[in-house]
Every structure is written in structure tokens, then in C-alpha cells.
Amino acid sequence: MKKVIIELRDVVKQFDDDLIVNGINLQIFENEFLTLLGPSGCGKTTTLRMIGGFEQPNKGEIIINGKVFNDIPPYARPINTVFQKYALFPHLNVFENVAFGLKNRGWDYLCRFFKEEEMRSEILKEKEARGHIDPRVTKRDLKKKINEKISEAVKKVLDLVKLTGLEKRKIDQMSGGQQQRVSLARALVNRPQILLLDEPLAALDLKLRQNMQYELKEMQRKLGITFVFVTHDQEEAMTMSDRIVVMKDGLIQQLGTPKDIYNEPVNRYVATFVGESNIIPGRYLGNQKVAFLGAEFDCLEHPFKVNEPVDVVIRPEDFDVVNHEKAKLSGMVTSSIFKGVHNELLVDIQGHEFIVNTYENYSVGEPIGLKVDPYEIHLMRVENHE
Amino acid sequence: MNKTIRKLAYPYYGWLYFLAIVPIAIMFVLIFFDIEGISFGEASFTFRNFGLFLEPSTIEAFLNSFLFATMATLVSAVLGYMVAYPVFRSRFRNKFIILTLFILPMWSNMLLRTEALGNIMERHNIYTDLLGLESGFNLRGSNLAVLIGLVITYLPFMILPIYTALEKIDPSLEEAALDLGVSEMRKFWKVVFPLSFKGVITGCIMVFLPCMSGFAIPEILGNGNIMLIGNIIEQSFRNMSYNLGSLLAITILFFIFGSLLIVNKVDKDGGTLI
Numbered sequence: 001m002k003k004v005i006i007e008l009r010d011v012v013k014q015f016d017d018d019l020i021v022n023g024i025n026l027q028i029f030e031n032e033f034l035t036l037l038g039p040s041g042c043g044k045t046t047t048l049r050m051i052g053g054f055e056q057p058n059k060g061e062i063i064i065n066g067k068v069f070n071d072i073p074p075y076a077r078p079i080n081t082v083f084q085k086y087a088l089f090p091h092l093n094v095f096e097n098v099a100f101g102l103k104n105r106g107w108d109y110l111c112r113f114f115k116e117e118e119m120r121s122e123i124l125k126e127k128e129a130r131g132h133i134d135p136r137v138t139k140r141d142l143k144k145k146i147n148e149k150i151s152e153a154v155k156k157v158l159d160l161v162k163l164t165g166l167e168k169r170k171i172d173q174m175s176g177g178q179q180q181r182v183s184l185a186r187a188l189v190n191r192p193q194i195l196l197l198d199e200p201l202a203a204l205d206l207k208l209r210q211n212m213q214y215e216l217k218e219m220q221r222k223l224g225i226t227f228v229f230v231t232h233d234q235e236e237a238m239t240m241s242d243r244i245v246v247m248k249d250g251l252i253q254q255l256g257t258p259k260d261i262y263n264e265p266v267n268r269y270v271a272t273f274v275g276e277s278n279i280i281p282g283r284y285l286g287n288q289k290v291a292f293l294g295a296e297f298d299c300l301e302h303p304f305k306v307n308e309p310v311d312v313v314i315r316p317e318d319f320d321v322v323n324h325e326k327a328k329l330s331g332m333v334t335s336s337i338f339k340g341v342h343n344e345l346l347v348d349i350q351g352h353e354f355i356v357n358t359y360e361n362y363s364v365g366e367p368i369g370l371k372v373d374p375y376e377i378h379l380m381r382v383e384n385h386e
Numbered sequence: 387m388n389k390t391i392r393k394l395a396y397p398y399y400g401w402l403y404f405l406a407i408v409p410i411a412i413m414f415v416l417i418f419f420d421i422e423g424i425s426f427g428e429a430s431f432t433f434r435n436f437g438l439f440l441e442p443s444t445i446e447a448f449l450n451s452f453l454f455a456t457m458a459t460l461v462s463a464v465l466g467y468m469v470a471y472p473v474f475r476s477r478f479r480n481k482f483i484i485l486t487l488f489i490l491p492m493w494s495n496m497l498l499r500t501e502a503l504g505n506i507m508e509r510h511n512i513y514t515d516l517l518g519l520e521s522g523f524n525l526r527g528s529n530l531a532v533l534i535g536l537v538i539t540y541l542p543f544m545i546l547p548i549y550t551a552l553e554k555i556d557p558s559l560e561e562a563a564l565d566l567g568v569s570e571m572r573k574f575w576k577v578v579f580p581l582s583f584k585g586v587i588t589g590c591i592m593v594f595l596p597c598m599s600g601f602a603i604p605e606i607l608g609n610g611n612i613m614l615i616g617n618i619i620e621q622s623f624r625n626m627s628y629n630l631g632s633l634l635a636i637t638i639l640f641f642i643f644g645s646l647l648i649v650n651k652v653d654k655d656g657g658t659l660i
Contacts, residue, residue: 025653052565053564054561054564054565064479073564073566074561074565075565075566075567075568075569079565080565080566081561081562081565083558083561083562084558085556087556087558087559087561087562088562089559089562089563089577089581090581091580091581100563100566100568100576101566101567104566104567104572105567111569186562186566187565187566190567301417323586364518
């Protein structure tokens with residue numbers, strides 16, 4: 001069983017009369033990469049800011065390491081944040097930015113952080129090596145050692161984010177990608193238990209963003225830090241996350257692994273937000289059979305009642321293009337766009353428009369036959385209000 | 387730029403030319419002549435005017451100006467920050483109104499305002515009358531009176547640039563500082579103050595320059611006891627000794643240009659000048 005590091009219990013946040021977060025329950029495990037995914041205004045950033053301590057919840061509890069952290073200020077949390085627009089200090093250079101979190105800590109904190117006993121023995125060894133008789137460790141020695149340790153730590157973390165040698169650079173002389181790395185280094189140097197990332201890749205261009213996605217994931221695995229990541233980009237969420245929380249209107253819609261969320265969306269909202277999908281009204285017939293578009297299909301076992309109306313989800317890439325004799329569905333191609341690897345077709349079947357991805361070439365107006373495998377058919381409960 | 391549009395500024399150019407550039411040029415020439423008034427007929431080229439710098443009264447006036455301007459600037463900087471910071475922090479929605487209140491006194495005539503201030507500084511003033519006091523104490527004519535006058539008059543020039551600089555600080559920087567483990571106090575000294583410092587510099591120069599060159603406030607509040615360089619310039623021109631007046635005026639002008647260079651250096655985009 002994994003250890004829970006953060007727990008949100010019935011967390012509610014409202015600004016004036018706007019209900020932003022509407023009762024969230026969430027457990028975040030140690031060393032996992034969790035993504036809060038949703039469109040802007042869904043409450044994901046507010047949730048992150050409450051974990052970070054920048055907002056206080058109106059109701060509910062934020063529990064970190066088993067302790068209620070609601071009223072504890074950001075600087076006393078085992079958490080660091082990578083901000084959306086990096087929030088680097090423009091009056092400091094790269095080194096000073098990264099060292100900021102350590103340089104401004106109190107004496108006791110730093111002694112604990114760098115392990116006082118180890119530092120003392122190191123100092124003694126160095127002094128003996130230099131031939132001191134009766135070596136003693138003064139406070140000044142320790143202070144010097146701490147400064148050395150800070151420089152070392154900064155250098156190490158700059159290596160980690162691949163900014164070696166840029167210590168003296170000014171912030172405004174760096175590209176967006178480099179600034180992004182500095183802000184990552186500035187957070188990581190404090191060795192937080194939890195790292196919060198608020199759409200950190202949003203301002204980068206596509207190629208850079210994809211590279212950073214892999215690097216972030218790699219870093220998280222290597223450092224064993226819990227990452228809580230906020231994004232509105234479903235692809236980004238899919239690539240990096242261990243688990244994804246899909247949010248809408250301050251509520252959690254679905255929580256699961258990227259695979260679960262993609263293959264088994266719980267409702268229409270999740271199905272359309274995460275990837276492209278075709279949603280067709282149907283009826284569950286029981287016995288692993290479902291009826292839609294006037295035909296009967298085999299599907300997997302679902303916990304629906306016999307004859308219960310359901311929403312059928314079929315992803316565009318899950319259609320097989322087949323001959324008309326074998327086809328369960330036949331329609332007419334109304335649009336065909338070349339997307340590089342595949343063609344994206346719009347197919348009209350009995351008045352419903354379907355997106356179909358295929359490697360075959362079809363031109364507009366051609367008839368087409370389609371087939372779907374049972375395990376590619378996903379059924380969802382019909383929501384009344386939509 | 388479009389030529390027709392550029393022509394729109396011609397009236398101002400004319401004004402600038404006849405009332406600023408030409409007079410400065412004439413003053414610059416006058417430095418090197420020894421004449422009474424402006425009658426170039428009997429003028430002769432000389433460096434004698436520069437002897438003025440060695441006269442004790444000039445040196446004292448310069449020193450006085452410098453001291454008063456420095457003191458007024460320091461006091462305004464502290465007071466100005468103490469005002470600008472709470473305004474910046476307040477949750478009041480329309481901060482512009484508060485700032486307008488600070489500028490409000492500047493819309494009344496400065497001479498009248500200073501005269502009124504001088505009246506309050508006298509032994510018998512409107513407050514002693516209203517409160518029925520026997521007598522207050524007399525400040526008018528003292529150094530303190532001039533200093534108070536300078537600070538009250540020029541404080542708005544300090545508040546505005548500091549406030550603007552504070553307002554331009556990205557709030558996420560403060561969050562980042564807290565996130566990195568610093569307390570509120572340290573956050574102020576390590577992040578907020580350094581980032582608002584260029585506003586302080588701009589404000590200091592905006593206060594220092596008029597304090598250094600002005601003459602009305604020391605004249606009125608100092609009862610003529612306190613001689614600043616501005617007073618000497620004023621007297622020189624009034625006494626028709628244009629050469630000496632020009633020399634001092636041009637010297638002050640150099641200070642002004644020097645200061646503007648400093649502002650330019652600290653605040654490249656001019657962001658704190660509003």
C-alpha cells in the first residue's frame with residue numbers, strides 16, 4: 001500500500017460569491033506524479049494554491065503528512081512551487097535566484113538541512129589535514145561550511161536542469177526555456193517533499209515543451225519527489241502522469257491512470273475533454289451486448305440494467321475500415337484531412353457524424369464500411385442534465 | 387513618422403526654442419563676459435566670473451542648498467515610502483483616489499501655500515486663535531521651518547514614483563519568496579524593497595533637484611535668514627548682474643543633467659516616472 005502524503009477532505013473555496021472549488025476529496029501518494037487536468041476556471045489552480053498555502057480553504061481540511069495544514073503559511077510547508085510565469089527575481093542572477101531558498105533560512109534550519117554532525121566532522125578532518133593542533137569547530141567554521149554547501153547544492157541542481165556554467169547570468173538574458181529550468185532548480189534545491197507545478201510548460205513552444213515533459217517525468221522518478229502538476233493540456237497530462245484528476249466546475253470528474261481515463265471515461269465531459277471521441281446514444285441489452293445505430297454489437301460486461309439507455313464511446317482510432325460485406329456500420333465520407341501519420345475522416349452514418357482515423361485514403365463522397373471490436377466499445381451512464 | 391503629424395508639435399518646438407534653448411545659450415555666453423545687463427557693445431571676454439566660486443557666500447549657499455536638499459530628500463524618502471507602501475498594500479479598490487489626494491495640494495498656488503504654512507509657523511497663528519492658546523512657538527525663520535516646507539511641498543514627487551515601482555512588482559514574486567521559505571519581513575527586505583528601489587531613486591532626484599535650485603520656500607519660510615543657491619541666483623538677476631546669475635544657473639543645470647543621467651541608468655524604461 002502506498003503512503004498518502006497529501007489528503008484533501010471536502011475542501012471548499014469561494015471568492016466572494018463564486019464557488020471555485022466545490023468539495024474536493026483527494027489522496028495524493030508519496031512519489032507519484034499527479035496531474036490536475038481541466039479547462040481554465042475549473043478550480044485546478046486554486047486547488048494547487050491551497051496545497052501550497054497561498055489560499056486558505058473556506059471549508060474542509062488539507063492534510064500533509066498526517067497533519068492539518070490549513071492555516072500554516074507557505075514558508076512552513078515541505079512544499080515548493082514552480083510558478084506559471086516562473087516568478088524569478090529579476091534583481092538577482094541565476095545563482096542568487098536558485099540559492100534564495102537556502103540563503104534566507106535561519107541557522108537552525110540550515111544546520112539540520114545540511115546535517116550539522118556531518119559538517120562538523122568534515123571541518124575537523126580538513127583542519128587535521130592542515131595540521132591544526134587541538135582542532136575545534138567554531139561557529140564561523142560552520143558558517144563557512146554552510147555557505148560552501150549551499151554553493152555545492154546550487155551547482156548540483158543547475159547540473160540537473162542542464163544549466164551548468166550559467167550561474168552569473170541575469171534573468172532577463174535567458175530564454176523562456178532556460179528561465180523555466182532556473183525556476184525548477186530554485187524549487188528543487190530546497191529538497192521539498194512535494195513539488196507543485198502550475199502550468200509550467202504553457203509558455204514554451206511545442207518542441208521544447210515535449211522535451212521538458214520527458215525531462216520532468218525523468219526527474220520526478222529520479223528524485224522521488226511527489227509532483228502535483230496543473231495543466232489544461234490533456235496530451236501533457238497523458239505523457240507525464242501516474243494518475244490524472246479531471247476537474248470541472250470545482251468538482252473532480254474522474255480520477256485514474258491515464259489509460260483508465262482515456263479508455264474508460266466516466267462521463268461525456270471526460271470523454272470529450274480527454275482526446276477525441278464519438279459519443280452515440282445506445283441501449284444496453286445485457287449479456288455483453290449493446291444496441292446503437294440500429295445494430296447489435298458485442299461489448300464487455302458492464303454493470304448496467306437490461307435495456308438501460310447508455311452513451312457509447314468509440315475513439316476515432318478504434319474503428320476498423322472494412323469491406324461492406326463485413327461492415328456493421330456503413331456511411332459516407334464527408335471530409336478527409338491528411339494529418340501526417342493518418343487521415344482524419346468525417347463519416348456520416350445515419351445522420352450522425354463520426355470522426356474516424358485511418359491509414360487508408362478515402363475521398364469525399366465515397367462510401368465506407370466500419371467495424372468496431374468489442375473491447376473498443378465503452379459504455380457510460382447517461383447524464384440527465386446534459 | 388508621418389510628416390503632417392510631426393507638424394502638430396511645432397508650436398511646442400517654438401516655445402521650447404525661444405523660452406528654453408535660446409535663454410540657456412545666452413546664459414552660457416554670458417558666463418564669459420563682464421557686463422551689466424545685456425549690452426554686448428562694451429563686452430569683453432573674461433574668466434573673471436569664475437572667481438565667484440571662491441567667494442565664501444557662494445560656497446556657503448551651495449553647501450546650504452546641498453544640505454537642505456539632502457535632508458529634505460532623505461526625510462521625504464522615508465516618509466514617502468511609509469505612505470506609498472500602505473497604499474500599495476491596501477485593499478482599497480480605487481487607489482487612484484488616494485494618490486490624487488496626495489497631489490491635491492499641488493493644485494493650489496505654491497507661494498500661497500508656503501505663505502500659509504509660514505503663518506502657521508508663527509507664534510500667533512490660526513491654530514492658537516482657534517484653540518484659544520496664549521501663544522505657540524515661533525518656527526518661522528529657522529532651518530527646521532525651511533526643511534518642513536521643502537518636505538511638505540515635494541513629498542508627492544517621492545510618493546508617486548515609489549508607489550508606481552511597488553505596483554509594478556509581479557505579485558507572484560512575493561508568493562515565490564514565501565514559497566522559498568522566507569518570512570514576511572525578510573520578503574520585504576530581500577524582494578519588495580530592492581525591486582522598488584528604482585522608484586526611490588527616481589523620487590529622490592525629483593525631490594532633490596527642486597530643493598537644490600528653488601528659492602521661494604527658503605525665502606518665505608526662512609525670513610531671508612537662509613541663503614540657498616536659488617536665492618543668490620534670484621538676487622543676481624534682480625541686481626542686473628546677469629553674468630554671475632548665469633554662471634550659477636548653468637552650474638545647477640549641470641547638476642540636473644547629471645541627475646537625469648542617473649535616473650536613466652537606474653530606470654531604463656522610465657517606468658517609475660509614470
